[in-house]
Structures are given as structure tokens and as C-alpha cells.
Amino acid sequence: MPAATPKTTRATLATHAKKPMASKAQKPAKPVVAPGPALKQDAMNAARAKPIAPDVEKSAKKAKVVRDSFTMPEVDYGKLAELKSKCLAAGVSVKKSELLRIGLHMLEALPIARLKAALATLESVKTGRKAVEKAAKTGKLAKVH
Numbered sequence: 187m188p189a190a191t192p193k194t195t196r197a198t199l200a201t202h203a204k205k206p207m208a209s210k211a212q213k214p215a216k217p218v219v220a221p222g223p224a225l226k227q228d229a230m231n232a233a234r235a236k237p238i239a240p241d242v243e244k245s246a247k248k249a250k251v252v253r254d255s256f257t258m259p260e261v262d263y264g265k266l267a268e269l270k271s272k273c274l275a276a277g278v279s280v281k282k283s284e285l286l287r288i289g290l291h292m293l294e295a296l297p298i299a300r301l302k303a304a305l306a307t308l309e310s311v312k313t314g315r316k317a318v319e320k321a322a323k324t325g326k327l328a329k330v331h
Contacts, residue, residue, distance in 0.1 A: 259311060266285055270285065
């Protein structure tokens with residue numbers, strides 16, 4: 187059976203001398219010197235200085251993302267899948283939204299005459315949703331007898 191240890195009480199703690207705690211190595215204090223006029227002028231000039239690359243700061247902020255929906259023919263929608271598979275075969279993972287954004291940037295670079303010609307070749311598509319889809323979303327389906 188192990189030997190019993192004496193019970194520690196507040197009275198015994200107060201009578202025992204406290205051991206000095208190990209502290210981190212203290213660095214010598216740096217002498218405090220008042221800044222001269224040259225240092226103050228440099229600090230003021232640095233505060234007034236314009237950023238070297240203002241475009242970098244603007245691009246660091248994230249652009250606001252807008253969610254939208256649109257209608258397109260199944261053939262064109264299938265082309266998105268084909269383009270995605272081509273990119274995957276080339277070792278690049280791409281999303282549909284990224285493909286559409288790339289297309290917008292490429293169309294923006296076209297001269298207006300070529301853009302008009304491309305628009306003339308597009309099939310006209312009725313915009314909006316079918317009445318059944320709209321009713322299903324709102325939960326107001328008409329009863330069918």
C-alpha cells in the first residue's frame with residue numbers, strides 16, 4: 187500500500203515559500219527616442235503615397251455574383267455538354283457557367299458586323315416557362331379530371 191501524502195491546505199500553502207516561475211527570456215528594452223523632423227516627414231510622405239498598383243487592390247475584391255436563368259434549344263444545351271467533355275479530354279475541368287462566360291468574352295471581341303451576322307443565324311426561342319412548370323413551382327396545379 188502506498189504511503190499516505192499529507193493533505194495540502196491553504197495554511198500550508200501560505201507558509202511555504204513560492205518558487206520563482208520560469209519566465210521567457212526577456213529582451214533588453216529599446217531606448218525610446220523622439221523621432222526627428224526627417225522621420226516625421228518620411229512617415230507623412232509614406233501615408234500620402236498612392237498605391238503602386240491600384241488595379242491589384244480592385245481585383246482583390248470579389249465581384250458580385252448574379253444568379254439568372256434563361257431558355258435555349260436542346261441542341262445548344264447539348265453543345266455545352268460536348269464542350270465540357272472536350273475540355274475534360276484535354277485535362278481541364280470546366281463548368282457550364284464558365285463556358286458561357288468564355289463565350290461572352292469572345293463575342294465581345296468580335297466586330298459588330300460579325301456579331302450581327304452570328305445573331306442572324308440563331309433560331310428564335312420563345313422565352314419564359316411553360317404554364318405547367320410555373321404552376322408546379324408555385325404549387326397551384328390545376329386538377330385534371
